[in-house]
Amino acid sequence: MLVNVEFYGIPRSRAQVPSASATGVTLGEILQDLAARFPALGETCFHGSLLKPGFVANLRGDRFVSDPNTVLQDGDKLLLLSMDAGG
Amino acid sequence: MNTPGYHGRYLRVDLTTAQASSVAIQPDVLRQFIGGSGLGVYLLLHEGAAVVDPLAVAAPIAFVFSPLVGSPLTTSAKFAVVCKSPLTDRINDSLAGSAFAIAGKRTGYDAILLTGRASKLSVLLIDDEQIVIEPAEELAGLTNRETQAAAGQRYGAEYQVASIGPAGERMIRYATISHDGRHAGRGGAGAVLGAKNIKAIAVRGKQRAAWADPQGLVQFAKELSERSFGPATAKYRELGTASNLLLFNRLNVLPTHNFQNGSFVGAEMISPEQLRVAREQTRSSCAACTIGCEHLYGLSGGGSVRLEYENLFALGPLCGIADSESVLQACRLCDDLGLDTISTGGTIAFAMECAQRGFIDAPWLQFGDGASMLRAIQMVVDHHDPDHPVAEKASVGNGSSCGNIGSLLALGSRRMALVIGQDTIHFAPQVKGLEIPGYDPRGLQMMALGFAVGTRGADHNRSGAYEIDFSEAVDRRDVRPESVELAIETEDKAAVMDSLILCKFLRGVLTDFYQESSEMLRLVTGWNITPYELREVGRRIVNAKKKFNILAGWTPQEDTLPERLLCQTVPEDARARLTPERLRSLITAYNLARGWNAEGWLEV
Numbered sequence: 001m002l003v004n005v006e007f008y009g010i011p012r013s014r015a016q017v018p019s020a021s022a023t024g025v026t027l028g029e030i031l032q033d034l035a036a037r038f039p040a041l042g043e044t045c046f047h048g049s050l051l052k053p054g055f056v057a058n059l060r061g062d063r064f065v066s067d068p069n070t071v072l073q074d075g076d077k078l079l080l081l082s083m084d085a086g087g
Numbered sequence: 088m089n090t091p092g093y094h095g096r097y098l099r100v101d102l103t104t105a106q107a108s109s110v111a112i113q114p115d116v117l118r119q120f121i122g123g124s125g126l127g128v129y130l131l132l133h134e135g136a137a138v139v140d141p142l143a144v145a146a147p148i149a150f151v152f153s154p155l156v157g158s159p160l161t162t163s164a165k166f167a168v169v170c171k172s173p174l175t176d177r178i179n180d181s182l183a184g185s186a187f188a189i190a191g192k193r194t195g196y197d198a199i200l201l202t203g204r205a206s207k208l209s210v211l212l213i214d215d216e217q218i219v220i221e222p223a224e225e226l227a228g229l230t231n232r233e234t235q236a237a238a239g240q241r242y243g244a245e246y247q248v249a250s251i252g253p254a255g256e257r258m259i260r261y262a263t264i265s266h267d268g269r270h271a272g273r274g275g276a277g278a279v280l281g282a283k284n285i286k287a288i289a290v291r292g293k294q295r296a297a298w299a300d301p302q303g304l305v306q307f308a309k310e311l312s313e314r315s316f317g318p319a320t321a322k323y324r325e326l327g328t329a330s331n332l333l334l335f336n337r338l339n340v341l342p343t344h345n346f347q348n349g350s351f352v353g354a355e356m357i358s359p360e361q362l363r364v365a366r367e368q369t370r371s372s373c374a375a376c377t378i379g380c381e382h383l384y385g386l387s388g389g390g391s392v393r394l395e396y397e398n399l400f401a402l403g404p405l406c407g408i409a410d411s412e413s414v415l416q417a418c419r420l421c422d423d424l425g426l427d428t429i430s431t432g433g434t435i436a437f438a439m440e441c442a443q444r445g446f447i448d449a450p451w452l453q454f455g456d457g458a459s460m461l462r463a464i465q466m467v468v469d470h471h472d473p474d475h476p477v478a479e480k481a482s483v484g485n486g487s488s489c490g491n492i493g494s495l496l497a498l499g500s501r502r503m504a505l506v507i508g509q510d511t512i513h514f515a516p517q518v519k520g521l522e523i524p525g526y527d528p529r530g531l532q533m534m535a536l537g538f539a540v541g542t543r544g545a546d547h548n549r550s551g552a553y554e555i556d557f558s559e560a561v562d563r564r565d566v567r568p569e570s571v572e573l574a575i576e577t578e579d580k581a582a583v584m585d586s587l588i589l590c591k592f593l594r595g596v597l598t599d600f601y602q603e604s605s606e607m608l609r610l611v612t613g614w615n616i617t618p619y620e621l622r623e624v625g626r627r628i629v630n631a632k633k634k635f636n637i638l639a640g641w642t643p644q645e646d647t648l649p650e651r652l653l654c655q656t657v658p659e660d661a662r663a664r665l666t667p668e669r670l671r672s673l674i675t676a677y678n679l680a681r682g683w684n685a686e687g688w689l690e691v
């Protein structure tokens with residue numbers, strides 16, 4: 001399962017790219033795949049297959065998700081972002 | 088004996104008679120309203136400010152400190168300016184973080200309340216020994232930076248000086264009060280000070296409020312500072328709030344072209360990610376802050392300017408500007424003149440649309456034209472457009488005169504729409520007269536509720552409802568009445584934070600907000616205040632603001648959003664659609680959950 005991941009805020013500055021492809025069936029698997037390829041991203045934003053507090057994922061620009069068992073579809077878009085909006 | 092953390096009194100200065108008096112504040116009032124916004128609202132209600140024209144001689148304005156000011160707790164060096172807003176005619180509390188708060192509290196007062204009017208433009212000097220109203224007509228027309236530099240030279244570096252720019256002097260209804268590059272920005276407190284003929288307030292002092300448990304406080308503060316370096320604040324430290332821009336653009340909630348769109352083609356060009364590549368960047372912070380969210384970007388002609396999400400959105404996408412130099416110059420100009428950037432951007436974006444649709448005759452004022460935006464900002468303060476005489480060029484569609492464009496812009500978008508007529512009020516980007524911050528409420532419907540019911544008007548600082556939209560708790564484009572308690576919780580929490588006062592960017596650092604805030608208060612004041620009691624303080628303060636508004640003439644009809652946002656879908660997102668019925672159902676549920684009646688009335 002190939003998912004397109006977009007990075008915003010701290011996730012982008014750690015990944016140093018605006019987006020990347022990742023493989024996995026669940027959110028947890030996607031995060032682990034990303035951590036293996038972008039160690040700085042993994043270290044700052046993930047705790048194994050979980051997002052660290054302060055970070056959140058959004059599926060297709062629609063709903064926010066954090067459960068590592070969330071199942072994704074092939075070709076899905078996943079957004080990774082810093083949680084607090086603020087301004 | 089005073090309650091630790093407090094001086095137990097406020098300074099009341101009548102500028103007309105040049106009389107100053109020290110007024111005791113009862114300990115139970117301090118415990119019920121804490122300080123900052125809460126204590127300020129209490130003082131204003133006590134002064135009967137709700138029924139007074141905010142620019143009248145009798146109107147009071149209060150600079151309010153807090154028990155935590157001067158403590159080692161990170162982000163606590165803040166003050167609140169509380170007055171009736173000349174923009175909304177409702178309660179207004181604006182906060183700023185700077186050494187002015189520390190020096191102000193050292194004068195030996197928990198608040199400084201001004202009423203009356205000085206006979207000429209003056210500086211008010213306050214130290215713990217004397218209070219002087221010193222004529223300062225030579226400061227007329229100076230920018231904030233120039234004023235603070237001149238006052239620093241004249242009075243000495245130990246004074247901290249809060250000032251107004253030319254906008255405040257001319258009583259522009261969205262003028263700010265500034266100190267050291269930080270602004271009490273929203274709602275026009277600068278105009279109220281200008282109406283009092285006060286160009287600046289200079290404070291210094293030697294009085295220190297005691298702490299109940301100094302050792303415990305220092306230890307707590309040390310641990311809090313350490314935690315403040317963690318991941319919860321990484322975004323603010325490393326990128327600043329402007330990093331919201333690309334995400335909001337992606338989610339189609341970035342207000343663009345006066346809310347005609349929810350995304351902006353030029354977003355990438357003005358994003359901080361891009362600016363960092365092209366420009367020199369430095370970091371700064373408010374006094375006594377370990378987070379340091381301020382990011383300053385270099386200007387082409389030299390100097391730098393602070394950029395955050397709200398000034399970037401308002402002077403960028405909202406006006407269709409994709410030229411970063413123009414956006415940065417506009418931010419700098421607003422800071423110097425003393426104008427609130429959100430209201431300036433909102434009002435100019437509205438004028439751009441009015442010009443585009445032929446409601447005002449100003450063809451030069453176009454979306455996307457940075458030069459015309461800069462010209463319009465200057466005109467707000469100059470009140471005068473030499474190329475466009477009043478009745479001839481800036482007449483409304485029905486042929487009646489509405490003044491020159493500068494005079495129109497100076498009114499803010501709501502008053503401007505009322506002058507122009509022709510239903511332009513439907514797309515004036517404001518609630519209760521306060522221009523809407525950079526969150527499109529159609530795609531962030533919990534925030535839509537927060538904006539609509541906000542006592543200060545459309546406000547992202549007194550309601551953090553967007554946090555709920557950006558979470559799993561709700562579907563942000565289909566928010567239901569069952570969820571309104573979540574919005575209430577963010578309002579109550581904000582009321583407590585603004586009264587303690589602590590920076591909102593610290594909230595992610597606190598694992599249990601009420602528990603840890605109670606502990607901070609216990610260490611400073613000695614109160615055994617429970618988290619439950621503190622929660623009640625938040626509710627009490629929100630109720631007090633609502634009471635103020637009711638006394639000032641609030642009606643349920645003003646708790647709403649502009650018609651555009653209730654009738655038009657965000658073009659880029661068919662699901663980002665809010666209806667009047669949906670918003671009304673949220674508001675009714677909110678009112679009832681607050682213990683008010685369905686329309687929002689409470690007993691005053």
Ligand code: SF4
Binds near residue numbers: 184373377378591
């Ligand atoms: S985090 Fe930013 S706004 Fe808050 S106190 Fe620090 S510098 Fe000021």
